Amino acid sequence: MIPFEKCPACGGEVVRKRTEKLLRGGVNLATMAVDAEVCVRCGERLYSVDTIRAFDRIRGKLERQQVAEFELIGKSFRVPVVPSAE
Numbered sequence: 619m620i621p622f623e624k625c626p627a628c629g630g631e632v633v634r635k636r637t638e639k640l641l642r643g644g645v646n647l648a649t650m651a652v653d654a655e656v657c658v659r660c661g662e663r664l665y666s667v668d669t670i671r672a673f674d675r676i677r678g679k680l681e682r683q684q685v686a687e688f689e690l691i692g693k694s695f696r697v698p699v700v701p702s703a704e
């Protein structure tokens with residue numbers, strides 16, 4: 619299914635590519651490999667409706683800590699504000 623033939627942002631050509639999407643739900647993050655139409659001019663990524671629904675489902679699971687089916691690959695950290703070197 620190709621939802622877009624041209625980029626809606628700039629009118630450029632789009633090509634199907636395997637991309638990595640970062641999803642956040644609550645304090646949890648997950649990466650997911652998905653196919654997207656990617657604009658060759660501006661880099662805009664366009665996802666199918668089914669893919670966007672999958673993102674919403676995964677964000678909900680992350681938020682509710684329902685992560686048993688996901689592979690744990692590391693921890694995430696927040697870096698404190700780095701003081702400016704003056």
Ligand SMILES: [Zn+2]
Binds near residue numbers: 628630659
């Ligand atoms: Zn574009």
